[in-house]
Amino acid sequence: MEKKIGVIILCLMFFALPAWGGEKPAAEPESGQEKKAAESGTEERQYRESPTGEGALTVVMLKNCIKLKKKIDKQQKAADKEERRLGKQKKELEDFVAELKKEAEGIDPKDNEAITAHNERAKMVKIMNEEYIQAANHYNQSVSSYNKRHKKFVRQCKGQKYYDDDYEQAVEEVGYGF
Numbered sequence: 001m002e003k004k005i006g007v008i009i010l011c012l013m014f015f016a017l018p019a020w021g022g023e024k025p026a027a028e029p030e031s032g033q034e035k036k037a038a039e040s041g042t043e044e045r046q047y048r049e050s051p052t053g054e055g056a057l058t059v060v061m062l063k064n065c066i067k068l069k070k071k072i073d074k075q076q077k078a079a080d081k082e083e084r085r086l087g088k089q090k091k092e093l094e095d096f097v098a099e100l101k102k103e104a105e106g107i108d109p110k111d112n113e114a115i116t117a118h119n120e121r122a123k124m125v126k127i128m129n130e131e132y133i134q135a136a137n138h139y140n141q142s143v144s145s146y147n148k149r150h151k152k153f154v155r156q157c158k159g160q161k162y163y164d165d166d167y168e169q170a171v172e173e174v175g176y177g178f
Contacts, residue, residue, distance in 0.1 A: 063173060069176070079142050092128070093128045096128065
């Protein structure tokens with residue numbers, strides 16, 4: 001099972017220009033409408049029509065990316081916690097099995113009471129193993145869900161172009177950021 005958990009870093013450059021501000025630098029206006037926009041300081045922006053299209057992410061797309069990142073971060077924390085708990089559960093099971101093996105070596109074959117007590121304790125191994133398998137399956141489902149969201153984030157959000165003020169607006173509305 002592959003677990004992909006890590007920090008996602010987004011590129012802030014727009015069209016790979018040397019200016020890191022994220023804003024597309026004003027070009028020479030060509031039409032009358034572009035001249036008015038340039039004079040008023042509101043140049044026409046190039047937004048994309050789909051999450052993986054050309055142009056900059058819209059505010060709505062940025063909010064969706066931020067919400068997705070928030071879910072991914074929450075899932076990562078939960079998966080880390082579950083992984084630690086699962087490791088502890090596995091160690092307890094392994095330790096119990098080792099203890100039973102040692103115990104079995106010291107039992108007198110003629111002592112039926114000791115044999116019966118040992119066999120009762122050995123039944124616990126099956127129960128503990130079933131609980132561990134159930135917890136591991138749940139963990140695997142969680143990681144699978146995380147991986148699907150992570151792939152979607154990488155495909156639609158990571159390294160995508162956007163305008164800084166649109167990002168700031170999206171962060172303000174969602175209350176979270178990349």
